[in-house]
Amino acid sequence: MSESKTAASSLKRHMGIQASRRIGNTAAYIVLVLISVIWLIPFVCILLQSFRVESTWQVGYVIPQQWGLDNYRNLMNTDFPKWYLNTLIMALVTAVLQTIIVLCMSYTLSRFRFKGRKFLMRFMLILGMFPGMLTMIILYRVLKDLGMTQANAVPGLILVYIASSGMGYYVSKGFFDTIPKSLDEAARIDGATRFQILKKIILPLSKPIVIYTVLTAFMGPWGDYVFARYVSFGTSAGMNVAVGMYNWLNKDQISSYYTMFCAGGVLVAIPVTALFLWLQKYYVEGVTGGAVKG
Amino acid sequence: MxxxxxxxxxxxxxxxxxxxxxxxxxxxxxxxxxxxxxxxxxxxxxxxxxxxxxxxxxxFRGIGSEIKDLVNTFKEGDLPTRVSYLVMGFGNLCRGQILRGLLFLLFEAVFILYMVTAGGYWLGMLPSLGLQGPTKELDPILDVFVTTYHDNSFKILLYGVLTIFFIIAFIYTWRLNIRQNKLAMQILKSGKKLKSGKDDLRSLVDDQFHKTLLALPLTGIIIFTVLPIVFMILVAFTNYDGTHDGFNNNLFTWVGWQNFNTMLSWQGSGGQSYAATFGEILSWTLIWAFFATFTNYFLGMMVAMLINKRGIRLKKLWRTILVVTIAIPQFISLLYVSKMFAKNGILNGFLLSMGWIQQALPFWEDPTWARITVIVINIWIGIPYLMLITTGILMNIPADLYESSRIDGANAWQQYTKITLPYMLFVTGPYLLTSFTSNMNNFNVIYLLTGGAPTNPAASSAAGTVGYTDLLITWLFKITMGAESQYYLASVVGILVFIVVAVISLVVYGAMPSIKNEEDFQ
Structure with a gap:
């Protein structure tokens, strides 16, 4: 009898643990759903408002009373296609060139021990503490002399984006550090040159970090405001989407451009988000790896 | 820890x-x-x-020993070595290293040609930054004023700095040329053969491969970062601004420490002084950086732990929902959210229609509201990113630590404070520091959300329009974009930002319990 009693009490206790866990999990689910709603609401609102026809101005409600593609159609009559094309070109070119530069830099700093290496790394750390924006004052005038500003801002901006990208070597250096050095040494003994080691051993192993670097480099120009604003300097033909669309939300323009901003936002977000979701795995790997190594 | x-x-x-x-x-x-x-x-x-x-x-010790070495090499050197002091690469050419010798010779020729044709002028003008500004004269035939341009202070400063860079590079190369002579003499004396041009080319993809790889990135950094930064530091000692642009209007010139004195003196002429404005913006910048970093850090960690919790399903879905928000370019989300919180925005509209409030909430109009709102929205921006970072680290904490602590009767809170948090702080210490300094310079969030608004009338009188949410970096941007374009002031602010960031990094890094040796990871 006493046995059955203890069994019953243990069962009861077990039930208690289960119940409390269930309550805990339910609370967790509620919080997670809430978080998801809060994080997605702005994007849902943008999407809904981009289809609103009845007014172009901010209204107190979200769901349109009249649905239509007017905003998207109107976008085509503005400079938006031009900005979009500018940004797309910059993003593609930057993605390729910046990846090459970043990988050269990080591979060298990870794999080679040469004189001045520590100094170089410290020097770049200190350089990074200067507000990069300051350099734009002079770069703008230099680029202007070269004819790469305003309407021709695209090549100028590409130059600005890639030129100093070597300073962002941290994440990929952290990745290369994790590839065992014994691989290099074995290949050296077999008579491979350093170049052959890079080509035949390291690069095939580096797919994740190459994709991560391409992805972040591709996303950069879509979000850049400061540099693009300096270099395009008031000339619509040379703007990227961020600078162009920023002006739409000015006090005197917002009343006629608000819903168009939403439509433009949707068009900008689609390719970047699609690419990002497709390559998400590599991005997560890069971010988690890079942060731990500091 | x-x-x-x-x-x-x-x-x-x-x-x-x-x-x-x-x-x-x-x-x-x-x-x-x-x-x-x-x-x-x-x-x-x-x-x-x-x-x-x-x-x-x-x-200094290095320079001393270099000079000693130079003298010794000259004393002990043979004829080709001694001629190399004047004609670079002569020694290499005499000893059959044609490729190296020609490169040295070419470099010297280019250097001399440049110094004679242009470098001398830029260097000579550097102390004055130009003598003759643009002049206007009445053209007697056309009866209009014609402007003739003379010196260009901007170019003088830029090319002056460039020339100094070039001279340093020349001295380095010249020294290299002498050292090679010394080495060549030693190698020949020991009976070995010198490297041929073919060997040199091969070594560029082999044991000197790092030089090949670094050439392009470092050139970019020197031209597009180092040179502009040196230039901007020098601008802090000039009166370069919209009315002294160095070419079209007036020349600009050296003013010594005057700009720093103006900036740091507490007596302003009318209204608030620069120093008071700077102090006000700096203190808000630090408060912002503190809250932006730590709210994101702890809340992001909590979200990560929530998703990692045992028994929670669809982990991938929750993570993906948060990660999607990283993908969407910030200018869209930030600008849109800023309009959501506006007086006539969706949020106020919703709250009014529900009857929860009688008047629109002053999210962007009231200084305190605005400051809190930017911090809250920054949490919205930052959590997905922090969630990603901390998820990986949380999974690395050995599970047996938790198990043994549970056996010892620890509850969830104790586990968090005694195991999770110390581990996280230890691993992410350096990350926290960099994230603090990058939040100090977080231009996008502030500029796209508020543009610095609401305006701070007391602080604005001294240096353009300044708002309550302005960080140093957005203030700097406004200074350069404003009608007066006080570049010298922007430059001073930039230098001060650098000093603040550097001091914080130095102090925190020195006081951090773990300064990790990078070789530990290999």
Missing amino acids: DSGRFFERGGPMIRYSDLEYLKLSKGKRFGYKIASFFASIPTALKNGLLAIWRFLGTV
Whole structure:
């Protein structure tokens, strides 16, 4: 009898643990759903408002009373296609060139021990503490002399984006550090040159970090405001989407451009988000790896 | 985290041993930790200054030994070596290293040609930054004023700095040329063969491969970052602004420390002084950076732990929902959210229609509201990113730590404070520091959300329009974009930002319990 009693009490206790866990999990689910709603609401609102026809101005409600593609159609009559094309070109070119530069830099700093290496790394750390924006004052005038500003801002901006990208070597250096050095040494003994080691051993192993670097480099120009604003300097033909669309939300323009901003936002977000979701795995790997190594 | 590290540093405060420390009550421990952090600041600063001093010492000693070596090489050298002091690469050519010799010779020729044709002029003008500004003269035939342009201060400063860079590069190459002669003599004396041009080319993809790889990135950094930064530091000592643009209007010239004096003096002429404005913006910048970093850090960690929790399903879905928001370019989300919180935005509209409030909430109109709102929205921006980072680290914490602590009767909160948090802080210490400094310079969030608004009338009178949410970096942007374009002021602010960031990094890095050796990871 006493046995059955203890069994019953243990069962009861077990039930208690289960119940409390269930309550805990339910609370967790509620919080997670809430978080998801809060994080997605702005994007849902943008999407809904981009289809609103009845007014172009901010209204107190979200769901349109009249649905239509007017905003998207109107976008085509503005400079938006031009900005979009500018940004797309910059993003593609930057993605390729910046990846090459970043990988050269990080591979060298990870794999080679040469004189001045520590100094170089410290020097770049200190350089990074200067507000990069300051350099734009002079770069703008230099680029202007070269004819790469305003309407021709695209090549100028590409130059600005890639030129100093070597300073962002941290994440990929952290990745290369994790590839065992014994691989290099074995290949050296077999008579491979350093170049052959890079080509035949390291690069095939580096797919994740190459994709991560391409992805972040591709996303950069879509979000850049400061540099693009300096270099395009008031000339619509040379703007990227961020600078162009920023002006739409000015006090005197917002009343006629608000819903168009939403439509433009949707068009900008689609390719970047699609690419990002497709390559998400590599991005997560890069971010988690890079942060731990500091 | 090993709190014992704190005790190794000397200082004016009482030091406890590990055992004594463990006997303290919780409140005392916390107070002790804070005290030891502040006590360690002077030491960290001292160490930093000492490092700079030691660095200078090494530099001077290095120069001394270089000169000695130069003299010795000349004394002991053969004829080709001695001629190489004047004609670079002569020694290489005599000894059959044609490729190297020609490169040296070419470099010298280009250098001399440049110095004679242009470099001399830029260098000569550098002390004055130009003598003759643009002049206007009446054209008697056309009866209009014609402007003739003369010197260009901007170009003089830019090319002057470039010329100095070039001279330094020349001196380095010249020294290299002499050292190669010395080495060649030694190699020949020991009976070995010198490297041929073919060997040199091969070594560029082999043992000198790092030079090949670094050539392009470093050139970019020198031209697009180092040169502009040197230029901008120099601008802080000039009166370069919209009315002194150095070419179209007036020339600009050196003014010494005047801009720093203006900036740092407390007596402003009418309205608030620059120093007061700067102090106000700096204190908000620091408050912002603190809250932006730590709210994101702890809330992001909590979200990550929530998703990692045992028994939670669809982990991938929750993560993906948050990660999607990273993908969407910030200018869209930030600008849109800023309009959501506007007086006539969706949020106020919703709250009004529900009857929860009678008047629109002043999210962007009231200084305190605006400051809190930017911090809250920054949480929205930052959590997905922090969630990603912390998820990976949380999974690395050995599970048996949790199991054994549960057997010992620890509850969830104790597990968090005794296992999770110390581990996280230890691993992410350096990340927290960089994230603090990058939040200090977080242009996008502030500029796209508020543009610095609401305006701070007291601070604005001295230096353009300044708002309550302006960070130093957005203020700097406004200074350069404003009608007056006070570049010299922007440059001073930039230098001060650099000093603040550098000091914080130095102090925190010195006081951090773990400064990791990078070789540990390999």
